[in-house]
Amino acid sequence: MIGTSLGWMAQRLRLPAVTGQIVAGVLLGPSALALFDEAGVQDLAPLTHFALALIGVTVGAHLNVRRLRNAGRRLFWLLIAEATITPLFVGGLILAATDAPPRLALLLATLAVSTAPATVIALVRETRSRGVFVKTLIAAVAINNMSCIFLFELARSAGRLMGPGTDLAAVSAADVLVTSMGRLGQAVIIGAAMAALNHIITLRVLRSERLTTLSVVTLLLTFGLASFVEVSPLAACLSLGVVQTNLSPLRERLVDAVFADFEPVILCVFFTLAGLHLSLSQAAAGGMIALLFLLARGAGKLVSARVAMILAGATHRVRQNLGPALLPQAGVAVGLVILIQSDPAFGAVQEIFTAVVLTAVTVNEIVGPLATRVALGRSGEIGQDRARLVDFLQEENIVTGMHAGTLEEAIEQLVDLLISSHHLQGVDREELLRSVLEREAQISTCLGEGLAVPHGELPEGFGMLGVMGLSAEGLPFPTPDGQPVRCMVLLATPHGERDRHLEVLAALARTLGGDPVMRQQLYFVDTPAHACEILHGEDTEAFNYFLSEED
Known part of the structure; x- marks a missing residue:
């Protein structure tokens, strides 16, 4: 109740709810009212475990391979x-700059990679943002957290060998790597196997309440099994989310759908419990380390995102704004704190580690969302999450550098x-191809000015779709x-969407046929991302206009 109330108050002050929830934990803990002792916190361990599992599976669920088509280069360089x-x-x-133990520095270094998925996604939804930048941002958050979890597990394995008085020269990097990768591999296999099992069962489940129950059971079994065999439960749940969301496109929103009702309550309890572990005396003692962590992490985020996007050939808007948008930090970081709190091998650094991370999370959840909101505004994608005329032409539906010897070959591609x-x-691929070629045989769809708009027929039940080469x-x-021909737009339309087909065809012919500047920009782009920014940018709203609710 207190966590919920202070979370609500934080939101009224235009701060993230997680900030108020952590403060609630501090007030309830030994530094203030002391209403919870260690035994009381331990009694709530099942809720903490469930929240950790939720965080892991939610992060993994945002790595949908189909939606990330054409973004692989950006994500690869960002990961590195x-x-x-x-x-x-x-x-x-x-x-x-400090005399911190090496294993504390190692844990903090790997934890710094994480970004708050819930905060970023909430801001994207709140501002109704959509576009290449938002797509890159959400995927980057998932990639960051995935790499953070894996790096942190490596750091934990190394940290267990780096206790007080340990000769660091005697610590074998090869042994640490082999042991850690083996444990992570087991965690990934557990998550993937549980996702496959869940998928097989859910194919026969139609009622939503049964789907929710099965998903919760699968999540708890994954976390419990990973804990039982002493591998990373977070990595296992992350693997569960990744595999589940990619097994079936029809179920890609499964995680959001089944956990939407109770996820906020569970996470509220989780962040409040995290605050219970924060000692104000330790926070004061770790103040310098926390300050250095904040400064170094902020600089690292800005530099790494900028370097990665330059190497990936990303658009200017993505290069300029991705780093600041990745500053929020909460759920995954707090989850890793809980893991260290429950690991006796880190008893000597638990309190200072907790104090530094929770202090940094509190600051990052105040400053970070502001930076993310500014980045979304500078990207030009705020308010773009509305239906537009050629919504079906997103980055993953565009290909550049197209080559074909004949028109038929191009249409087939x-x-x-x-x-x-x-x-x-x-x-039916062959039926769709036949309908396009038959239409082309009747009259050429090459319109001049470098534009061709072949079209075919889809079965009823589909909306109007298209791709661009x-x-x-x-x-x-x-x-x-x-x-x-420099631009081919294949339109596929069911019989009942003929009016929309003519509307799109007229808009394409009018804009690309009559606007040489637009043609020059679009025809000679470097990547599908650049093309998508042009098609869905503010400058093209007269052509790719927003549709009314009735449409």
Whole structure:
């Protein structure tokens, strides 16, 4: 009750609820009212475990491979940069400027990689943001937290060998790596196996209440089994989320759907319990380390995101804004604190580690959301989460550098892209291809000015869909004006959507046919992300306009 109340008060002050919930824990703990002793906290361990499991599976659920098509290069470089630059900044500064034990610095260095998924997603939803930047941001949060969990497990394994009085020269990096990777591998296998089992069973479950029960049981079994065999329960639950969300596109929102009703309550208890572990005397003692952690982590986030996006060839808006948007830190970091609190091997550093992390989380959950909101505004994607005329042309539905010797070959490539990127289960590829080629045989859909808009028919029950292929070199097809085709938009429409089809066709012909600046920008883009920014940017609202609720 107190956690909920202070969380609500924090929100009224335009602060994240987690800040108020941590403060509630501090007030209830030994530093203030002392209403909970150690035994009382232990009695609530099952709730803590369930919250940890929820955090892990939620992080994994945001790594949907289908939605991340074309974003792989950005995420790869971000994974490399965040896993190296940020930990080096944090660990190096703490070791250089304080006398902190090496294993404390190592734990803090790896924990610094994490970003608060709930905070970022809540801000995205609150501001109704959507676009290439938001897609990159949400995937980056998941990638960061995934790498944080794995790096932290490596740090825990090394930390167990780095107790007081240990000769660090005697600690074998190879042994630490082999042991840690083996344990992480077991955790991943447990999560994947439970996801597969859950998927098989849920194929036969139709009622939502049964689906919720089964999902909760699967989550608890995954966490419990991983704990029983002494591997990372967080890594197992993360694996559960990743595999589950990618097994079936029809169930990609499973985690959000089944846990939406009670997740806020569980996490409120979790953050309040985390605050119980925060000793104000230890917070004061660890103040310098916390300050260094905050400064180094902030610098690491900004530098690593910038370097990664430059190497990945990301758009200017993504390069400029991704780093600040990754500053919030809460759930995963607090979850890792709980793991250290329950690990007797770290008894000598538990209190100072807890104090530093919870102090940093409190600050990051005040400053971080402000930075994320500013980044969303600068990206130009606030308010874009509304239906637009060509909503079906997102980054994953666009291909650049298209090559084809004949028009038929190009159409076949686009049909395959349409089926794969929109995941059209139950659509007959050959029938769809035949409908496009038959229409093309009747009259050419090469409109001139480098634009071709072939179209085919989808079965009833689907909305209007499409994909875009871009070729800076140009495709040598017969055209009315003799110019090569540089942009092909394949439209697939059910019979009942003919009016929308004509509306889109007219908008494409009018804009690309009559606007040489737009053609120049779109035809010669480097990546699908750049093309998506052009199609869905503020400058193209006259062409790709927002649809009314009735539409």
